[in-house]
Amino acid sequence: MTGLQLRDWWWRTAQFGGAVFVFVVVLHTLTSDTGLSDRSAAILALCQGGAVALVVVSPLGGVMLALGAVVVASLAEPGQLWVDPVVNSYLVVLALAGLRVRPRVAVGMWTATVAAGVALAGSVRPPEALRDFLEISVLAALVLVAGGAVRAALEARSRLTAEQEATERERERGAALAERTRIARELHDVVVHHMSVVAIQAQAARYRIQDPPSELVAGLEAIRASASEALGEMRRILGVLRADDADDLLAPPRPAPTLSDIDGLVSGIRSTGTTVDLEVGGAARPLPAGIEMSAYRIVQEALSNAVRHSPGSVIRVEIDYEEEDLVVLVQNGPGTSPGTESASAGGGQGQIGMRERVDSLKGQLTAGPTGGGGYRVHVRIPATPRERESREQEPRERESGGGSR
Incomplete structure (x- = not known):
């Protein structure tokens, strides 16, 4: 029921x-x-x-x-x-x-x-007709007024609840849109860098070969033209996203953060007096820029939530380079300051961005409170193209009912 x-x-x-x-x-x-x-x-x-x-x-x-x-x-x-x-x-x-x-x-x-x-x-x-008449007339008016007052209060409360729910839905949509916009801007920085390299190398390659065949020249020119066109489209899209801030259009693109910047991020948190334990396991190696940037942003968001919602807690950050996956763990204990709330309170909008990043990389995210009053964010991202392709294929096979026995 x-x-x-x-x-x-x-x-x-x-x-x-x-x-x-x-x-x-x-x-x-x-x-x-x-x-x-x-x-x-x-x-x-x-x-x-x-x-x-x-x-x-x-x-x-x-x-x-x-x-x-x-x-x-x-x-x-x-x-x-x-x-x-x-x-x-x-x-x-x-x-x-x-x-x-x-x-x-x-x-x-x-x-x-x-x-x-x-x-x-x-x-x-x-003999008592007038008295009884006045008494019941007044009582009837009172009960009707009281009922109307209760009804008006209930309707006002219902309207307020509906308005609050509508405001919350609008805020969530706005937060999701803002997070998608931020991710799009960061992806722009990564894509523009690589496409610029492609365009420059394609243009320079023809001059490194003496008497290149016309087919090779045409092919390199097509590569350069396609890369330049992609760059133009990316900049046009970014111009729409950043129309509310003209200064951003003129500012040079900032380098995308990577896992090598985690030390600086942790140091900044430690400077606030928060204890942060950082542990890196496995064989550290360069990963695709999109993975490194997303992992950095996830750690950044999880640390921010822990500091904001559980001040005084001890935070543990683990980054594990497995053979096929990159595993990120951020866990904090209960806050020691009075009147603090669980870090899960910050998981609403922050988790929207984290989950979108992880989903875009075909990864897995688990976030929630721990038994001791803390909070835990665990992320597993496929670090190789082969692994990502296999995880993309699994949902398709389930939907089509395929797969061998």
């Missing part, structure tokens, strides 16, 4: 229970405190209990049914303007109706109540 189904079940159960309760109370009071026959008391009690159930579905119908029972009971007991058990249950129905109707409809319900009181006072005329 889902949460919505459970809530509906509880609401229907409460509605039925309220109707039965009102029926029993009204029936008992009418049969013991009034001169009505048992049959008349049962009919009036059934009307009031039914009105409690009906008002949830049709507020106006429930109020009219309850008010009709009030009028019939008063006419059957000419010694008093209102029969207390019946009119009291009517006030309960009015309160429930006030939770569900607009102010204009509530005013109409109160007007109908006053009109019924005036008509009964004119026909019954007990």
Whole structure:
């Protein structure tokens, strides 16, 4: 049973229970405190209990049914303007109706109540008619106003919750877009560097060979032209991404960070007084620029989250060069400063960028709180083209139902 189904079940159960309760109370009071026959008391009690159930579905119908029972009971007991058990249950129905109707409809319900009181006072005329009339008129107004106030508060809370959820969704979309833009800019720096080298080498190669064949010259020129065209397209895309900052368009591209820059990153964190243990395992070797840059950014984000959300904690950074994969681990313990929160609180937007980086490299990311109150980020990225191709092929084979037994 889902949460919505459970809530509906509880609401229907409460509605039925309220109707039965009102029926029993009204029936008992009418049969013991009034001169009505048992049959008349049962009919009036059934009307009031039914009105409690009906008002949830049709507020106006429930109020009219309850008010009709009030009028019939008063006419059957000419010694008093209102029969207390019946009119009291009517006030309960009015309160429930006030939770569900607009102010204009509530005013109409109160007007109908006053009109019924005036008509009964004119026909019954007990000595206390005026007092009873004023009392019920005021009580009816109060319960309708109270119901309307509760309804307005619930609607305001619902609107506020909806606005907060919409704002949060918009913030998440904006954060994801900003992170994608940042990744695109960094990829631009890497791609532009390599394409520039390709274009320059293709242009220079023809001059390093004496009397090169025309086919070779044409091929090298095609390579140079394609590389130059790709560079132009990349710069055009970057110009759109950086349209909000004209200075970035004129600034020279910064070199992409690599794993060799991790030492400087860790030193910067240590300068804040945070204890960071760095361990590098395996045979360190140059990796493709995209992998090194993404690994650096992941470590940077994980360290930033640990410092921000668990200040004073000890952070452990491990970089393991395996034969086929690059494995990165960033783990911190619980914060020692008072009032700190788990590092997982920072995982929302930061993990968006980390997961997109890892997914783009066909890697795996696991991030979450540890049992001791800390946080752990574990990343495994295929470091060789063959490994990445095999991981790209696995989902395709699963989707197509292929694969050998």
